[in-house]
Amino acid sequence: MALFRKKQMAKDESYYLASQWTLMWRKLKRHTLAKISLAILLVLYLGALFADFIAPYGLEEFSSVYKDTGPTKVYFTDENGKLCRPYVYKLEKFNNRETWTVEIRENTEEKYYLDFLVEGQEYKFLGLIPSNLHLYGLVNEAGEADRSARINILGADSAGRCIFSRVLFGSQISLTIPFVSAAISFVLGILLGGISGYFGGFLDTAIQRVIEVISAIPSIPLWLALSAAIPPDIPVSTMYLYITVILSFIGWTGLARVVRGKFISLRNEDFVMAAKLAGVSDFKIIVKHMVPGFLSYLIVNLTLGIPGSILGETSMSYLGLGMKSPATSWGVLLKETEDLVTVAQCPWKMIPLIFVIVTVLAFNFLGDGMRDAADPYK
């Protein structure tokens, strides 16, 4: 009994002594969906980080034979139906003498075996260590890496490039741009919304008008004008930065409104008055005393804002305003599926959509879980 009570007390104590963040984390761990989402996102981000290694082919590596071909068939049984080492056949062009068309068919004479850690295109691991090993690839009968046959587990695009590799490389952009742009809108939103709500008066009116103007202009002309203003001949990485900034310039207004509302309601609280009387500077009151009061809310808002940017990027690329091939992002990949014919004939080109949906859902569920965790009354 005494032991039990002691344990109980220790539990209570750890509850009362835990910081706000520890409490949030504990509640989040109980939220199953949020936990699963967090794990999925972790996998996706690791995929983006190690894209060079996991992807069997480089960003621009193509094979014209494999143009518009579906996922490569992997065989697990040999001719006699016995289980064996997984292998694939090479695709080759062949003239059909009856129909006078060029067809693609499997060459069943040679087998190419699936293997791990296969040599392929050179890259720099994490941008530092030069390497040419890829997680998986094909080897010939002699056990040497062979690039003439290809394994496209998710099929190939209209240029004969491996869609899975491109999804991975695309995630390097699609998963980071929204993060950076959400972070920029976050800072702008807190800063301008904070100034507006804390000081009020003329500044408030001015900032509110700016928000009203920005949020009244439909986003397509804004995107178009701003992205047309980007010089076309700049490197991909710079282009990427510009797109980030464009997305964040549009995204901050919603957050600023919320922050302003929070500031107005907190402005008259006793603890703010006390800090003011104690001679604390305005900046310090905002950063040290007021923002922590609703920081958890803001983090949730940030999490929920990211899926919006991911979708925004896809629309932008679809309209041809975002990234352009051969550079890739999920939007660029989805641009391939722009008509009915493609969807009917090459349904595997829709696979990047699954990645988009899963990511957006994961961020949404994580955000929901965090909202519940941040709510002290639940």
Place this chain on the structure above:
Amino acid sequence: MLKYIKKRLLLFIPTIIIISIVIFFIIQLPPGDYVSSYVAALAAEGETFTPEEIAAMRADYGLDDPWYIQYFNWVKGIVTEGDFGYSFEYGRSVWSVIMDRLYLTLAVSFVILIFQYAVSLPIGIYCANHQYSAGDYIWSFIGFLGTATPNFLLAILMMYWIYMATGEVYLGLFSHDMLQNGLRMEYLPEFLFRCLIPLIVIGTSGTCGIIRTVRAQMLDEQVRQYTLTARAKGCSEKTIIYKYCLRSALNPVVSGMSGSLRTIFSGSTVSAIVMNLQIQGPVLLQALKTQDMYLAGTIVMIQAILVVVGTLLSDIALAWLDPRIRFSERG
């Protein structure tokens, strides 16, 4: 209340002026102008112009002036003569180009707006009242899926499914027969069916957002003290939900109304391109790309003004709905 409306109306005019300046500036921002994109397009077909010809074209349209002078001339035309400028691309006045599609655009946008609220409010209330039931999960799942799918892909997928099911491709709002024989009552069912696709495609993203907001708000309100009091006093559940909870839960929904109007305008552009709808969006995109600036400027202005009017109306509705806002403005 009247004073509040008057104050908001007074702020309306400077906002519109600022928006028009910003829009004009933004449209001017990309390098080049209509003449340069026109020359480039014709050069691709093998026709060439001398620099003198190009300069003469520019001078004709006043494209050499700085942007603020062009802006001033444009606004002067609108205010004094109701002339919104000249569309280079179509070779006629901007207003006549816009009138081609204005009614359909407005009709489509407002029908979608009404559809969004008509569908999402009852579902949101249902989900809140039956929290964690099968219906709640199903609707939440559909809602999440709808927000997570990019509009244009949803459009393609829906057209594909309909094609697989019926063997017909539904592109645009009018079929060949309708365009040939004019509008007759017998085409009404088909027309409505054709409307349904853009309605669902453009409407879903917004609908899901509203469902989630309403659900969360209603759940928040139901644990409040006043709900408990009302229940203790023996009010019927109906009264509690519709008279008390819903009223305060509507606040963010109403204030988000102008935002959803803006989303509809943007969302419909992308979907309209996929589905070949005869609305303003694709015209706007084309005009922006070819730098047909007066046409682009006027369309964007109309959309922006509608959004500002929407904000105004939703603010007034909010003040009517929520006495706290009304009284704080009065004091």
